[in-house]
Amino acid sequence: MDSYDLTRTRLETYFDGTANEAWKRLMSDAPVSRIRETVRAGRDAMRAELLSHLPQDLSGRRVLDAGCGAGQAAQALAARGADVVAVDISPRLLAMAEETTPPPLARRIAYVAGDMLAPELGRFDHVVAMDSLIHYALGDAMTALAALAARTNGSMLFTVAPRTPALAVMHTVGKLFPRSDRAPAIEPVALRRFDTAVRQSLPPGWRLTSRARISRGFYISQALELAA
Numbered sequence: 001m002d003s004y005d006l007t008r009t010r011l012e013t014y015f016d017g018t019a020n021e022a023w024k025r026l027m028s029d030a031p032v033s034r035i036r037e038t039v040r041a042g043r044d045a046m047r048a049e050l051l052s053h054l055p056q057d058l059s060g061r062r063v064l065d066a067g068c069g070a071g072q073a074a075q076a077l078a079a080r081g082a083d084v085v086a087v088d089i090s091p092r093l094l095a096m097a098e099e100t101t102p103p104p105l106a107r108r109i110a111y112v113a114g115d116m117l118a119p120e121l122g123r124f125d126h127v128v129a130m131d132s133l134i135h136y137a138l139g140d141a142m143t144a145l146a147a148l149a150a151r152t153n154g155s156m157l158f159t160v161a162p163r164t165p166a167l168a169v170m171h172t173v174g175k176l177f178p179r180s181d182r183a184p185a186i187e188p189v190a191l192r193r194f195d196t197a198v199r200q201s202l203p204p205g206w207r208l209t210s211r212a213r214i215s216r217g218f219y220i221s222q223a224l225e226l227a228a
């Protein structure tokens, strides 16, 4: 098994198994701890940030929500008129996504269980991948972005975990907890290094733009856009 497949298998065990209930709670309106409230607020702000860089009217556009989780971005995209393919490796999160989709949006979202890189998903005008590449090593994230770029006409909006002192502390603290309770490691990356890797891995037409960094308590994530 190569390192991309290994990471994906670990993530499936985590999101569909050990941490599934915690994630479903975070992705709902149910009360959560103070710490998780900051994560929820950060995630809401990041979703709004990523989606703000797409046209307001997405009618007729085909959009991939890559690693859609409980479908929060997919539903927001469909509400703006997009035809959405929402793919995730966790069937249990997908079940929640289907349950929470308002009926008028359901006909515009195809929920698919599987790998975000599956060629059968087809071609897209835009790709959104919120916090779904942050656990992959830089080389694997590049492989994923290059594969998605080959099937995308417009832009890709995604996040990385920025290499910041605050995040480094959180990761060290995280290591104090028992391994079974921990998420698969996040792969923080310096933006300059990421930019160099993009130039080496993607066709020359693709330009990387830094968007907002969202920092809310325990949630720190950097929005990036790749456009053809």
Ligand SMILES: C[S@@+](CC[C@H](N)C(=O)[O-])C[C@H]1O[C@@H](n2cnc3c(N)ncnc32)[C@H](O)[C@@H]1O
Pocket (backbone or CB within 6 Å): 008, 011, 012, 015, 027, 043, 066, 067, 068, 069, 070, 071, 072, 073, 087, 088, 089, 090, 093, 114, 115, 116, 117, 129, 130, 131, 132
């Ligand atoms: C932190 S969650 C974010 C979910 C969603 N994007 C959101 O922001 O609410 C990361 C998601 O990516 C999914 N994921 C990770 N690797 C994947 C892959 N290779 N193919 C499809 N889904 C993947 C996980 O199952 C998980 O649901």
